[in-house]
Amino acid sequence: MGKDTHAITYPRFLLRVIGQSFEGSWRFYLWMTVLTAIALVGANAWAHQLVEGMRVTGMSDHVSWGLYIANFTFGVGLAAGAVMMVIPAYLYDDHEMHDVVILGELLAIAAIVMCLLFIVADMGRPDRFWHILPGLGRFNWPISMLTWDVIVLNGYLFINLHISGYLIYTRYLGRKPDRKWYLPFVFLSIGWAVSIHTVTAFLYSGLGGRPFWNSALLAPRFIASAFITGPAFVILLLQLVARLTRLRVGDGPIRTLTSVLRVTVLLNLFMLGSELFTSLYTGGTHSTAVTYLFFGLHGKSALVPWIWSAVALNVASAALLHLPASRGSRAFLNAACVAAFAGVWIEKGMGLIIPGFVPSTLHELVEYVPSMAEWKITAGIWAVGFMVLTIAIKVALTVLTGEMAVEPRSGDTRTGEHAPPLMH
Amino acid sequence: MTQTTRRVALKVLGATLGASAFAHAMEPLRAWSKDLSLDQFLQRHYKELTSEELAEGIRRLERETREEYGREVTIRDIRPQEGVQFGYALSLSVCIGCRKCAEACHVENNHDRRTNNSYIRVLEMDQGSFDMEKGDATYEHAVPAKGKYYMPVQCQQCDNAPCVKVCPVQATWKEPDGIVAVDYNWCIGCRYCEAACPYHARRFNWTKPEVPAGEINPDQGYLSNRIRPQGVVEKCTFCLHRTREGRMPACLEACPTGARVFGNLLDPKSEIRWVLENKRIFVLKEELGTRPRFFYFFDV
Ligand code: SF4
Ligand code: SF4
Numbered sequence: 001m002g003k004d005t006h007a008i009t010y011p012r013f014l015l016r017v018i019g020q021s022f023e024g025s026w027r028f029y030l031w032m033t034v035l036t037a038i039a040l041v042g043a044n045a046w047a048h049q050l051v052e053g054m055r056v057t058g059m060s061d062h063v064s065w066g067l068y069i070a071n072f073t074f075g076v077g078l079a080a081g082a083v084m085m086v087i088p089a090y091l092y093d094d095h096e097m098h099d100v101v102i103l104g105e106l107l108a109i110a111a112i113v114m115c116l117l118f119i120v121a122d123m124g125r126p127d128r129f130w131h132i133l134p135g136l137g138r139f140n141w142p143i144s145m146l147t148w149d150v151i152v153l154n155g156y157l158f159i160n161l162h163i164s165g166y167l168i169y170t171r172y173l174g175r176k177p178d179r180k181w182y183l184p185f186v187f188l189s190i191g192w193a194v195s196i197h198t199v200t201a202f203l204y205s206g207l208g209g210r211p212f213w214n215s216a217l218l219a220p221r222f223i224a225s226a227f228i229t230g231p232a233f234v235i236l237l238l239q240l241v242a243r244l245t246r247l248r249v250g251d252g253p254i255r256t257l258t259s260v261l262r263v264t265v266l267l268n269l270f271m272l273g274s275e276l277f278t279s280l281y282t283g284g285t286h287s288t289a290v291t292y293l294f295f296g297l298h299g300k301s302a303l304v305p306w307i308w309s310a311v312a313l314n315v316a317s318a319a320l321l322h323l324p325a326s327r328g329s330r331a332f333l334n335a336a337c338v339a340a341f342a343g344v345w346i347e348k349g350m351g352l353i354i355p356g357f358v359p360s361t362l363h364e365l366v367e368y369v370p371s372m373a374e375w376k377i378t379a380g381i382w383a384v385g386f387m388v389l390t391i392a393i394k395v396a397l398t399v400l401t402g403e404m405a406v407e408p409r410s411g412d413t414r415t416g417e418h419a420p421p422l423m424h
Numbered sequence: 425m426t427q428t429t430r431r432v433a434l435k436v437l438g439a440t441l442g443a444s445a446f447a448h449a450m451e452p453l454r455a456w457s458k459d460l461s462l463d464q465f466l467q468r469h470y471k472e473l474t475s476e477e478l479a480e481g482i483r484r485l486e487r488e489t490r491e492e493y494g495r496e497v498t499i500r501d502i503r504p505q506e507g508v509q510f511g512y513a514l515s516l517s518v519c520i521g522c523r524k525c526a527e528a529c530h531v532e533n534n535h536d537r538r539t540n541n542s543y544i545r546v547l548e549m550d551q552g553s554f555d556m557e558k559g560d561a562t563y564e565h566a567v568p569a570k571g572k573y574y575m576p577v578q579c580q581q582c583d584n585a586p587c588v589k590v591c592p593v594q595a596t597w598k599e600p601d602g603i604v605a606v607d608y609n610w611c612i613g614c615r616y617c618e619a620a621c622p623y624h625a626r627r628f629n630w631t632k633p634e635v636p637a638g639e640i641n642p643d644q645g646y647l648s649n650r651i652r653p654q655g656v657v658e659k660c661t662f663c664l665h666r667t668r669e670g671r672m673p674a675c676l677e678a679c680p681t682g683a684r685v686f687g688n689l690l691d692p693k694s695e696i697r698w699v700l701e702n703k704r705i706f707v708l709k710e711e712l713g714t715r716p717r718f719f720y721f722f723d724v
Contacts, residue, residue, distance in 0.1 A: 044448075044450070047449065051456045065615065132612060
């Protein structure tokens with residue numbers, strides 16, 4: 001097939017992809033309808049926020065970032081963690097993992113879309129978004145860490161779109177993917193995954209006036225927690241995919257991911273402990289934010305329930321993962337994944353962003369509680385993220401299992417069980 | 425066949441419902457876009473505007489203030505003078521914590537009345553201690569209180585300003601005379617600068633400022649006290665619309681005790697130079713390397 005035919009097959013492929021996105025069982029329709037409803041509630045709340053201003057949020061000049069940036073930070077970790085599954089697949093040549101790598105890439109795409117939406121939700125003037133585009137606006141590169149973040153996040157989005165798009169398209173054509181068109185990008189994406197979360201950590205740790213964030217351990221902690229949320233989510237996702245579709249994934253990937261998790265949950269707890277020790281044993285200004293976070297200060301304690309539930313969830317997941325019973329029982333494993341995911345969500349969100357601002361730089365204790373509007377917009381963005389993920393996986397799987405192909409393979413009655421692997 | 429047509433019909437119905445629900449959800453945006461003109465949307469950075477474009481923008485802003493706030497105002501773009509480097513000093517021995525400076529700032533800079541905003545926060549501190557953690561910015565008793573001293577904090581116009589460093593779009597920068605300015609028409613409202621400032625000097629417009637027409641200060645600077653749009657960040661500019669013309673900042677004029685000293689650091693005969701040469705001076709959070717232009721001193 002020459003180049004010119006791609007001009008025909010590719011748009012046709014895209015059309016079929018769009019068609020696929022509206023095709024499905026009643027469960028699919030129900031799920032998408034619920035998500036759409038939540039997304040609409042969020043969109044409406046956002047429209048109100050634009051008109052009335054950000055006063056509809058719980059933020060203030062003292063706590064100038066809140067739930068949106070907290071979720072943004074978490075989302076970057078999720079995106080980074082999702083792709084790091086490429087490491088066992090390629091660096092250690094674990095062939096069983098190859099099948100799930102694509103799921104990780106799709107998850108990364110959905111997570112980055114969410115991150116970008118959270119940034120937009122947090123902007124006071126989203127109508128001026130073009131000011132931040134390199135070339136069009138006035139881009140404060142390389143000085144501002146935020147411009148680095150814009151570059152790495154968008155770059156990451158494109159890398160992952162390219163890899164998954166390329167693999168799905170070649171499979172659709174019934175051809176073997178050419179390694180030189182995706183393998184370099186796969187390796188690039190590993191490095192890039194580390195960079196997105198490192199740059200995001202530098203956003204905070206580069207601020208000398210905020211002792212709570214001004215720690216060299218912040219970036220490593222971010223990476224460790226990315227290695228928790230990514231695998232935890234994919235373990236759950238793999239089981240759902242196995243239950244709801246015809247794609248069969250062996251136990252191998254789940255076993256590999258569980259062993260990754262066993263290490264990272266402990267690593268994360270260890271680093272949390274180290275930070276606590278430095279802050280609390282030394283005392284002084286550096287410890288006030290930590291004291292406020294964990295124990296409350298001068299009668300103010302809005303974050304205390306958050307952080308202790310995060311610690312409880314993290315410890316619970318670590319315990320569950322190390323109990324011998326978890327080896328045999330999926331229920332144990334799933335509970336551990338849910339706990340780990342939720343624990344990191346709180347810890348990297350409310351437990352990391354807000355205490356950076358409380359006490360403020362003049363040591364005032366102004367508390368922050370997210371408003372209803374913020375919760376609605378946040379839920380809406382998560383719903384959009386799930387919609388993107390659902391459609392992406394659905395399209396990928398119909399191609400992967402051979403249900404959707406440029407020409408029905410002659411006499412092809414194979415289901416996903418025997419489908420050849422997507423990557424080589 | 426009927427099966428498929430019904431499916432298609434249902435999908436079309438679903439899509440229509442979805443689209444109209446979306447339009448409905450976004451309905452409030454209509455009111456928002458009314459306030460947003462294309463010129464405003466396309467306006468370039470302050471430093472990239474030609475003098476005609478700037479004059480045009482100023483006329484537009486004056487018209488908007490008239491329409492939205494019901495007050496005739498004059499907005500001027502006053503440029504820094506050659507050979508002037510501004511500095512500010514404050515005597516902690518003299519300040520009594522009356523907060524007249526903060527009040528004057530509020531009025532001079534057309535701050536939102538509802539939030540009673542001001543660029544200045546006055547900390548009440550225990551005598552014999554320099555622990556800001558024990559300071560209190562929300563005291564409500566007669567001043568000066570026994571055993572206390574007072575430390576007003578406002579933008580320190582840092583020479584190595586973290587706020588300027590972090591801004592992703594260069595909406596905030598250091599002017600040649602040392603004042604850190606914000607282009608209210610370029611700021612995207614990310615509030616990164618607010619997170620970066622170690623002195624709590626930046627304010628965000630969480631909503632459109634409310635100022636009754638009669639209380640608006642009509643003497644306005646493009647980069648200083650003109651009424652700010654919703655969703656952008658602002659800060660103390662050493663009242664550049666006054667000081668660049670040789671007048672004193674509003675906070676200094678309002679101070680009943682003469683605790684405040686302002687002037688040109690390059691002028692050897694200025695009062696600020698005398699203070700810097702004869703008093704024991706210190707700056708806040710020196711260890712952060714921000715190199716403030718705001719100095720504190722004790723009279724002894
Ligand atoms: S005090 Fe804050 S706002 Fe003022 S120049 Fe320094 S960092 Fe910027
Ligand atoms: S809020 Fe405005 S001035 Fe501050 S960093 Fe963001 S764009 Fe720059």
